[in-house]
Amino acid sequence: MRVPVAEAHLWSLESPYLYTLVTRVRQGGQVVDEYQTRVGVRTIRFDANQGFFLNGKHEKITGTNNHQDHAGVGTALPDALQDWRIMQLKSFGCNAYRTSHNPPTPELLDACDRLGMLVIDENRLMGITQNNLGDLKRMMVRDRNHPSIVSWSIGNEEWSIEGNELGARIGATMQAFAKTVDSTRAITAAISGGWGQGTSTVIDVMGYNYIGQGDTDAQHAKFPNQPSWGTEEGSTHATRGIYFTY
Numbered sequence: 001m002r003v004p005v006a007e008a009h010l011w012s013l014e015s016p017y018l019y020t021l022v023t024r025v026r027q028g029g030q031v032v033d034e035y036q037t038r039v040g041v042r043t044i045r046f047d048a049n050q051g052f053f054l055n056g057k058h059e060k061i062t063g064t065n066n067h068q069d070h071a072g073v074g075t076a077l078p079d080a081l082q083d084w085r086i087m088q089l090k091s092f093g094c095n096a097y098r099t100s101h102n103p104p105t106p107e108l109l110d111a112c113d114r115l116g117m118l119v120i121d122e123n124r125l126m127g128i129t130q131n132n133l134g135d136l137k138r139m140m141v142r143d144r145n146h147p148s149i150v151s152w153s154i155g156n157e158e159w160s161i162e163g164n165e166l167g168a169r170i171g172a173t174m175q176a177f178a179k180t181v182d183s184t185r186a187i188t189a190a191i192s193g194g195w196g197q198g199t200s201t202v203i204d205v206m207g208y209n210y211i212g213q214g215d216t217d218a219q220h221a222k223f224p225n226q227p228s229w230g231t232e233e234g235s236t237h238a239t240r241g242i243y244f245t246y
Helices: 079-091 106-115 130-143 165-181 216-222
Strands: 019-027 030-039 044-047 051-054 057-059 063-066 096-099 118-122 149-156 186-191 205-209 228-232
Touching (some): 079 106, 130 149, 149 228, 186 228
Parallel strands (some): 096 118, 149 186, 186 205, 205 228
16 A cells, blocks of 8 residues: 655655554444554665665765664563663764664664664574574564664574575565565665674675675675675674683
8 A cells, every 4th residue: 555645755864754653443323442553754775885875875884783672671671661761872972782692672663763874783593493484574573664664684693694695595585575564665684703604695685794804805705796894894803712710
């Protein structure tokens, strides 16, 4: 169903304008149920050489990965703290938020809609069982009316499959399934290794986790029509994964 909006006020990072869509159920001429949905009108486009475009305007994506928990409160965040977090990130110069590594609470997405923050909405586990695809569909159906969401991520660092043929088949199947639910957004996956093979050969938008693990130029040369972005990176050297027993 298409709903025309004359002279629409577009949702953007600077002006995150939201409309209220009112759905009414009538019986015998009387309204028996009503539901209000906040929506935004905007266009998105990924280009393999020029990057990301919002409403036809090029936007350099500068974002962060964020787990839902917060110091002092765990995962049970008050709604006001969701707003505070997004406003703080915007004050730092961020314009994008990756929900690492599971679907977020809806209140976080509401805050991103209201305040103007792009979102990568991320699925928890890769797989093609009924449960796996069912989880992906539930996330997408729940969240697809949020204008802040510009991409669905089907998974993160599936080390055992991301660099082999099994990963390519699972990724292609999940991506094709996702597009039956929502064809308006690009599909991505956060890939930490095996670039040039496996999942990276089939995904709409290549997600690079830690560029020190591969050659991004080689990936682009091999797949020149595939857009890409950094889905996870650090600005420091660390000893993560190195442990000593005393």
